[in-house]
Amino acid sequence: MKSRRKLVISIILVSLSLFCAFSLIKPTGAYYSYYFTVDKMETNVYVQLDGSILINYEIDFTNGAYAHEIDVVDIGFPNKHYDLDSINASIDGIPISDSDILESTVIDIGVEIWLDGNEISAGDSGHLSVNGSNPKMVYGDYDNKSMASVEFSPTWFDESFCSEYDYLEVNLWFPETVNISAEGITKWHHPEHGDPTVGWENDLMYFQWTKTAVPMQQYMFGISFPKDALNSDAVIRWQANPRIIRIVVNVLVWISGISLAVGIVYFIIRYFTVTKKRYYPPKKRTASTTGGLCVCVIYIGIFAAAVLFSTWDSWGDVYAVIGFFIMVIGGFGMLGYFIYRLIRRLGHPYVKPELMIESAGVKKGLSVVEASIIRNTPLNKVIFLIIYGLLKTGHIEIKEVEPLQFNVISEGKESDLKWYHKRFLECVKKSGPEKGLLHESKLRKLLIDLIKRTHRRMKGFNLDATKAYYNNIVNQAWNKVRKLPEKTDIEWDKIKDEYEWLISDDLFEEHSERYFAHRYIYRPPYWYRRYYYYPYYWNRGYYYHYYPTYAPSTGTGPRTMPSQHINIHSLSDSIVRGLENISSKIVNNFQDFANNIVNKVRPVVKSSGGGRSYSGGSGCACACACACAGCACACAGGGR
Template identity: 25%
Template sequence: MKKRLVVLLLVLLLTFTLTGSASAQSNYSFNLTTETVHVYWNGDGTIALDYVFTFANDPGAHVIDYVDVGMPNGDYEWGSISADVNGSPLSISSDFQGDGPYGFAVDMGGYAIQPGQTGSLHVYVGRISSMYYPDSDQPDTYASGEFSPTWFGSAYVHGNTNLTVIFHLPPGVQPEESIYHPARGVWPCDANPQTDHDGEGRIMFTWACASASGSSQYTFGMSVPKQYLPADAIVTAPAFNLDLSGLMDNLSSVCCFGFFFLMFVGAPILSAVNERKRKFQYMPPKISIEGHGIKRGLTAVESAVLMEQPLDKVMTMTLFGVVKKEAATVVTRDPLKLQVAQPLPEGLHEYEKDFLLAFSDPNKLPKAGLQEMTVKLIKSVSEKMKGFSRKETTDYYKSIMERAWQQIEAAGTPEVKSQMYDQALEWTMLDKDYDNRTRRVFTGPVFLPMWWGRYDPGYRPAAGSVKAGAPVSLPSGGRSSVSVPGSAFAASVVTSVQGFSSRVIGDVKTFTSGVTSRTNPLPKSSSAGKGSSGGGRSCACACAGCACACAGGGR
């Protein structure tokens, strides 16, 4: 009897252990490490979606056997849906368990992701209709659409998600015609997309963020001229109507008031700030697609372009460079006129030759030539950066700049300080606080570099040594025996940048916009919500005039 009781207790204990173990494994728990979705806004009025998900399943969690994918509406063709793991096809199930009404489930089958394992899933949806709506700002001429990539329940997913959303606009749309809607939904990265062209020549808007949340809804949008779409492809009626009364009517009024306040007051202000900042981003967007490693061998001027330093500073750095190399002498500073050496000395960079070419014709203003030179320089830097990391390279050249300043500041005598500054002048100008730092460092006497007479027509090494008004020709190396107060020298160097702006290129914003329009075309932006679409786990509705759509998330 005693032996039988012991056996019974062991059986019960084993039963509870197995039950508890099964219960512990019944919960889904994973990290959505990456989610990438290409959204093809097609010219026939439909869209196609191409998803790639990568899941890291937690140890001890439920096997990832199904993946729910939310759809923006119910107008998708079931036969256009496919899913695979490394090319091996998977089954599509209608057993969608997201919170929204539209979506499907992918049966992972033999490729289910086991606890503690990582796996990727590719999903393609070839045709979804009813995605374009009249644009809120320009309803007669523009159509718009918005999309939210599918997301997952916060009870299941944790950690950061590297989320990338790429819009491919309809064929034929030109950069100046395209409009992006800044990302919404507490998007933790840049709300404005990078712009480029895909292999078919279609405009691409790319939003990317390594610190996104796999359980949050983010909304991205665009607007294009109606001429690129069939008229019957644009939805002119709301996707559905809500019959609310009483308290819900009041809540709706409050929500709409808040919506329109943000749309017409707050959003335009934020949009204007973002647009102004964007106009100074002259580097092509593809330079932001990270490669690996540091691109060494860039000059200080090329490094300044990589950092998107103000172009008047870049021009001044180039001017100092050609003067130091005895390729030019400043004849007058206001207006700026150069005497270009003939023949040119060896060792000049292409951008320095183009810079001098802009000043070669005394009957033409140099501004147009300088814009051409800048466009070529930006494209050259972009080409050199292919395959390298912009962030790592930028950090590397910032460290060179900082070391140069530290060595100058640590110099024991004015002579040594002046000599080191002469050698590192262009590198120190990479400092965003260049103006103030120059004034702080040079407080005592400064020995002028030997080339200073070719830069400053008013400089004379000794009274009566040259004819009045004649350019000064001095050796290029070393320093002169002439010292000036440090404050005067610092002011002269600092105001060189300001002078180049006012005397040569005019308004920096206008000059830069002329460059940006060719190197990084500025799409028009819209801050207001347009037609709705999306993916995810819940429903959210805007006010009158905006279409609403719900979508589902996943297990």
């Protein structure tokens, strides 16, 4: 019933959109009933000494047998500087009143001439004569600075009224100071029209072009002659070269078009080969809004198309300019995206240059922390992994958050710890008012030694192969998580070995939401009690109806553990919160702290990377130098 109701509503909306679209289009009957032929159009353009031109049109019309009478004619002019008062016209030798010659309401630059009382009836013919002046028409020649040039396009009519010129004649007359001896230094433009005929009349030279049975469209003609033939101030000093503009526009359009086409194809292929094949946990079914969105899109599209169609005659140029800029911005944005991806792919970490024997291949046996150094993991995450390892083994617990303080709870029982875990415990102040805080200098020394030791362990091994090996370990850990049952209680022991590798992944937060949102653990891990009661620092929230709860601490009594059924994503989300806050809590200025470490371990080579970079306020300092990252880095590579 609901689906049928939605279908009816959709049909009604589409019908309304069609009605609105067609109601916007209001062509008058006269607009479509004009139809005539131009039997002959003779155009004479006289170049004046002051840089203006005098224009003369002699046009023979024959109106269609069943067409609307020709009661008004629109004549275009070259630029907006035309002199309306200078324009006069006649129809079949009968002068037309100046009050009937007005600025055109149809074309952008031109006049409309009303034939009041002298209309050309259906099937009849008539001769229209138009004269007028247009200043500011002479420009410098682009090919020869000593010459001036004039370009002119005779008026034309809409193809829906007239399809072709039966006969078109264009005469461009040179200034009176250009005499017979100047014929050798004059030239014409636009060779696609063929060589002109050179003529003389009343001591004036002209170039003549004639065309028969040619389509009704714009045709451009031009001539050049010495600048000395005009007054000194007649030539306009500067004008954008239309040829260069045309080339630039074409190049921009081609680059943008190709970039957009390649980008669209790339994202379509990526969608079907990557995005569509990704694993997404099942979600609760909700009412689909796709149908409503499709109807809205169709409605808006039809409405926009109707508006464009109905206003194209008056706003077409504006739409074209807007479309051009949208295309260029989109195309170059797409091109920039591909360049960015290429730079990221080609930007490899710096490796200290060394003379070595043939690589021994992959360096196996690295811990999660050491592998993170190799994999260019940010320093704040490296520190977090060290802290996480100590929390997991029960050697420390978080005592306070502001500032971050630790409580060493198993001092002297450190035989099972890595050397960097032991060194981190030494960084915790043991007494005094700052007990539990970290020695910043000791922590800095620890990280420097960690990077250098990892570098020494990599000697003779292939760095790229080693990175790929540990990236594969992380991917295998995620694959194992994917295969776990959903909405079923899982024992923590099934994922505890992989969890630390998962934390080291750069996409831990994104993958955690995707793979853990519908999975739960029956009992929290044994180390969970050491920080679960610090919601400000660790916790972000929980999902569905499973909520960890705890009783507030009273006196020195034991804390109550959270209830069972913990959402794994909730736990993972608390890890992310801890990672985001660690750089701002562990030292006063983490960026300066990281840069100091980088300066100690940076290879002595000229670097295009380095400097400062921030990411969400947590700082961006990588454990291995990466020229493409734009952030402070240090190298622990090796091999070839």
